[in-house]
Amino acid sequence: MDFVQQMKIVANIQVSQLVEAMRSSGVLGAGRVAKAAEVLADLLKDPDYTVFLSLAGPVVPGGLRSVVAELIKRRAVDAVVSNGANITHDLVEALGFRHVKGNLAADDVKLGEEGIGRIGDVYVEQQAFQALEKESYRLLDRLLQEKTERKLGVYEILEGLGRLLVDGDSLLAAASQTGVPVFSPGIYDSMLGLHLWTYGRSKGLTVDLAKDMDRMAELVFNSKKIGAVILGGGMPKHYVLGASMLKGGVDAALQITMDRPETGSLSGATLEEAISWRKAKPEGSLVTVTADFTIVFPLLVAYALSKLP
């Protein structure tokens, strides 16, 4: 059995050296980070992998928008499954609004009066969502001019919206440019979803989630191996693992979450639990890092990118 080596940290080291130090200890959180970094590097290097990136929690407000866009631009991921909120906030930034560094211990009553919404220690003006309403109507109008069909999958709508955006940092724009589909099964559970709902009711656009399932199934069936990179948990995690069940489960997956397994909810479930459901292969490379993904994900990406040729 390997023994735990005490990590050596010296001045002026690369992120990849830090990860190597974590691997030399190999236990507890640091050990899991090193293992996850290796899994991510493998997923990006091995062309046989179809990689699903699952986004739940405040990925865009947490400053990871460009990191995700970069992975999409490099076609390091083959599909994105996101909650509605991250798509919404991606559009909010594309409209020129910003997420502002705020305070966790803020006076929320006062913020409410000032028209500021709080996400942890991040603030965003409510005005952004009014602007989003106008802009999403305008973009959807343009989209419908191009399409004859009035029943569209979410991924088709998002692909169309992404094509209309002019923003180099937008994950939606990057996805449309590179042909990476973006799924959002719970899109209606978001600000963008509300606008989509009212727009659809007045202009006759309906969302056909079965089309999304068709596309997801196609990706899964055409894959040689399935990889999943899961930030947070929630519906996106379930959607990716559920679809992978069609082909015996994921071959490799990493998850970064602060949620706990004891309450039985999926977000905190270990990836080993997915083996019992045949959503992950027993011989698969699986690692759950119990951490804040705003800390660990950039570290993993910096490491994995440094390993690409």
Next chain:
Amino acid sequence: MTVNQLILEMGRSGSFGAGRLAKAVDIYEQMLRDDATIFFGFSGAMVPAGMKQIVIEMIKRDMVDVIVSTGANMVHDFVEAYGGRHFKGTCQTDDSKLYSEKIDRIYDVFIPDQYFVDCFDKPMLGICQEIYGEMMKNKNSPRLSISEFFKKVGMLMKPCEDSIIYAAYKADKPIYVPALNDSCFGLLWDRKYPSVKEVPKIQLDVMGDMENFFEMFRASKKTGALVLGGGVPKNFIFQAAFTTGKKLDYAIQITMDRPEPGGLSGATLEEAVSWGKVKSKASYVQVIGDTTICFPIMVAAVMERIFEK
């Protein structure tokens, strides 16, 4: 990408865990540049997790002034100095089987029972006896404080590049272990314990350190606390800041504990402001994260800022 470059990116986002970790790096850098007396709270399974060499490096580079530790971390430090090792195990294991095989588990770290006998009890009992002999020869009293005890252990143990106790002795940095008896050190006083034939004759004075510890606070121009985990070391440092009126100018804590149950480990640093332990205008941050992940990142980034340029 270097670790500090990664931290600067996290600081640019500035939100959630990434923002907190980047702030912790800034504060640690300020503490060092401002020549604050840095009290280092060291709790949790830090030596088994592979953090020992990082602490040794911090001691050598004068990045800490005073160490306040759990008994366990000093026990595990000593065990490794005398040839014991921690092993990379697994958290999915049969603990009854481990028990019958005389292996102890710290989440995914394994350590054989025998190490505590061969690499702790035996050499430590010998050192205690040596201390006793020397003290009786010189001043006829076997009584000493815990920090005096650790200084003597450092002096009498085998010279070792690989020990916090030895490095602190060499660098003349005091080690305080307020709950020393809550560890294998305490068990040496169990005369029925198989590996203890004769309990140490030295008398450790639990209150013997209080005066000089308070004096160090009073003599400090500025005070800073760097706390890993929480527990007794956190309180020991904070209560001294309170009673001496030398409220902390700087404070950093890395913990996964939650504030809701009211325990000190998870208490926010704002809470400490209400007690007069932390200045209301202090630079402070609590990083909610796994120490084994966040601490190496923080130290690597700070070293890069201070020692390389």
